[in-house]
Amino acid sequence: MNDKYLTVTALTRYLKRKIDTDPHLRNIWLRGEISNFKHHSRGHMYMTIKDEHAKIQAVMFAGNNRFLKFRPENGMSVLIRGEVSIYEAHGQYQLYIHEMEPDGIGSLYLAFEQLKDKLQKKGYFDPKYKKPLPLYPKHIGVITSPTGAAVRDIITTIKRRYPIVKVTVLPVFVQGPNAAPSIVRAIEKANEMDFDVLIVGRGGGSIEELWSFNEEPVADAIFRSNIPIISAVGHETDVTISDYVADLRAPTPTGAAELAVPSQLEIREKIIHFVQRLNKQMQREITDATKRLHNLQEAYAFRYPFQVMNQKEQELDRFVERLERSFSHLLNSKMDEYRNVFQRLQVMKPSRQMQMARETLRENEKRLKVSMERLVERNTKELAYRIDRLTLLNPLEIMKRGFALPYTENGNIIRSVRQVEPTDHISVQVADGTISCEILEVKEEEEIGK
Known part of the structure; x- marks a missing residue:
């Protein structure tokens, strides 16, 4: 007799084949809200997608979620593309997510705001970490695409403003999946060289084209750099995470070149101004020195040197006499101090001190003996008086x-x-x-x- 009963495994596999072969369930588009979100240590994302009346278990494997531009969170409304199948071990159907983006807001914009909030909490934007730019750099590194207009604008501006500086271009990808790793490697390599300033950026473009400068690895590399970095990404209205983390933000690549080096015209004007000030100061010094020289030439000492010399000889004799008197007075004073100290030392000899101490001890012993005899006599009389009074009050005496x-x-x-x-x-x-x-x-x- 045939067994008409199925096993649970057979039934589950049958249903799974039915669902997997249904073309309507192989590629579905779904709108819902995330709950019970969990990001597993192996990279897979597990969550529940729900609306007001139903919910479905969902999973987005690491191979798919690594391309997400935002971080899923509980309560977030999302748009999903995926497929429905059955998880045989539990016998439940679930959604396998291939693509996901926020509902009502662009995924790139949301990712930008999330990363900005994260890095701000870590202190990446704090002004205390901003490094000052050198006034007169010797070597500037430019990290950008070697074929774009931005690198030409930067080099042209630097050579026009400050031609003596050395400029080295570190070529990188500025868009696409390889852009962020390329920029990180270039910043790390530059920190091993002798650059004074780094310019990191590219020309304008859409948010997708500029996105490599919104990647967290690029922000980490800029923050860790020991060399001051100027961020020069896009046009003035374009703002990236790199702009916030860098030591200085330039509105354009050309603006970055202007901030990186001084203007030779301004330096020439300053030099001319300093030379003029120096000439004026030197002229004043020469005029003052000439006046002092003229005064010295007209002075009495130069006109009558022998009279001045004779006068100074007499003054020297007076000073020598005063010095001798002062020395004699000081010597006598010190001798008097010596005699006083010697006499005091004689008085304070240990043998004399011992003799005086013995005499004092004998005197104190006599005084103590007399005081003790008087005290005993007084206390003896007081004791007899109190005994007499106690005897009068004793009941036995009364009896x-x-x-x-x-x-x-x-x-x-x-x-x-x-x-x-x-x-x-x-x-x-x-x-x-x-x-x-x-x-x-x-x-x-x-x-x-x-």
Whole structure:
């Protein structure tokens, strides 16, 4: 008997062949919103594409997503071209994406804004990292296409403005898939050479043609460069990521050449101006020196040198006498200081100090002995006085004079006749012992008075 039951695998494969052979599902165009986006470490992108009423699992393999100009995100509305098939392991149909772009905004513009935001957060645009350009460069590197109009404009402008500078062109691709790697290699190679300034750019074009200057590897190479870089991409209205990262942005390639070198005409004018200022200053110096020379020639010392010499000889004698007196005074003063110090040292000899210390010790011992004797005598008298006072207050001393203390059987002191009754036993404490008694009669004080 034939088995009419299929296995799950057989059913799944049957459905997969049905879907894979349907021409309507081999190339579909889909609009939807991304959710559950995940970029796998192997490069594949997994996500869910949904609208208001349905959703479908989707995958975009690394071979396809490497050409994306933007970074997919959850909540982004996208336009997709792909195909539908079944993933046999889970038995579910899913969308295999071949192409994808943002819905409502160009993918290149979105990629530009995303990369700009990313690099700005990393600090690539911070002015503190901008390197100053040298005033008078000796060697300029131009990284651009060797056949474009931009390189001719740059070289012509540099040679016109500053012909003594050396210019080297590092040819690169400026558009197409090989452009970005070519520009990165040229910047890295230039940093191994003796350039003072680098001009990186190209002539104008569409955003697609300029896109190599919006690539992240190019931005990284510009940021890492130790040589100042002028970005000269397109026309004045064209703005690229390279413009933000570079040390200086030029509106055009010709403008970059003007920024890279000074103008020989301006330098010549400055030299002429400095020469004129120098001549005027030198003329003033010569005039002032001539006046000083004339004054010196008319001075008394030059007209009567022997009189001046005799006068200076007398002044020298006075100075020598003053010097000798000062030296003698200083010597006597130092001798007096020496004698005072010597006398003080004699007084402060260790043997004399020891003798004085012994005398002081003996004197202090005598004073201490007298003070201790007085203190003992005073404290002895005070102790005797306090003992006498304590003796007067001692109950035992009072009892010796005939007084006694009666106690009840419970040990309470009897202070009133109301505390006892006839036949009660009490104890009476006297000075030398205790007497046990029995109450025969109780009389209050009023009855005694009667």
